[in-house]
Amino acid sequence: xxxxxxxxxxxxxxxxxxxxxxxxxxxxxxxxxxxxxxxxxxxxxxxxxxxxxxxxxxxxxxxxxxxxxxxxxxxxxxxxxxxxxxxxxxxxxxxxxxxxxxxxxxxxxxxxxxxxxxxxxxxxxx
Numbered sequence: 001x002x003x004x005x006x007x008x009x010x011x012x013x014x015x016x017x018x019x020x021x022x023x024x025x026x027x028x029x030x031x032x033x034x035x036x037x038x039x040x041x042x043x044x045x046x047x048x049x050x051x052x053x054x055x056x057x058x059x060x061x062x063x064x065x066x067x068x069x070x071x072x073x074x075x076x077x078x079x080x081x082x083x084x085x086x087x088x089x090x091x092x093x094x095x096x097x098x099x100x101x102x103x104x105x106x107x108x109x110x111x112x113x114x115x116x117x118x119x120x121x122x123x124x125x126x
Contacts, residue, residue: 003123005046007101009111010074010118016064016111017044017103020121032102033057039104046121047100051093057086060105065097066119075099077117082108 003024007017019042023029029047033039034056052063062082066075079094083105101119 005121006124007044007046008120008122009113010120014111016107016113016119017101018042018124020044020046020101023047033061039102041104041107043104044107045102047102048098049100050095050097051091052084052100052102053091054084054086054088057088059086060084062103062105062108063092064101064103064108064113064119065094066099066101067096068098072120074118074120077113077115077119079115080108080113082106 003022005020005022006015007020008015023032023045029049032047033045036058038059039061060083063084064080065078067078069075078097081092084092
C-alpha cells in the first residue's frame with residue numbers, strides 16, 4: 001500500500017484513524033481489504049472512489065464517504081455506512097463522494113462521526 005496517513009476530525013481535533021493506508025494504484029483500489037483477516041483498531045484504508053463492495057471480504061467494516069478536498073485539503077463527510085457485512089456483492093456508493101475511508105466496524109460510533117464533519121488527512125511516519 002501507499003503512504004501512511006492519519007485521519008483527523010477538525011471540530012475537536014480527534015484522530016479517527018491513526019494508521020490509514022492509501023490505495024494509490026488501480027490494483028490496490030480494486031483489491032482493497034480483500035484477503036486480510038481483519039483491521040485492527042486505529043487502522044484503515046483510503047480509496048479514491050465513490051463506491052465500494054464487500055464481496056470476498058472476511059470481516060465487517062465501517063465506510064466513511066468523503067467529498068473532494070477543499071482548498072486546505074479538508075474533506076466533508078458525505079455519508080456513512082456503519083457495520084457493512086462481509087461477503088456481500090452489494091455496491092455501496094454515495095452521491096457527491098470522491099473518496100472512502102474503510103475502517104474497523106464500530107469506529108464511526110466510537111468516535112461519534114456525523115455527516116457534515118470535516119476530516120483532514122495528515123502525513124505520518126510509517
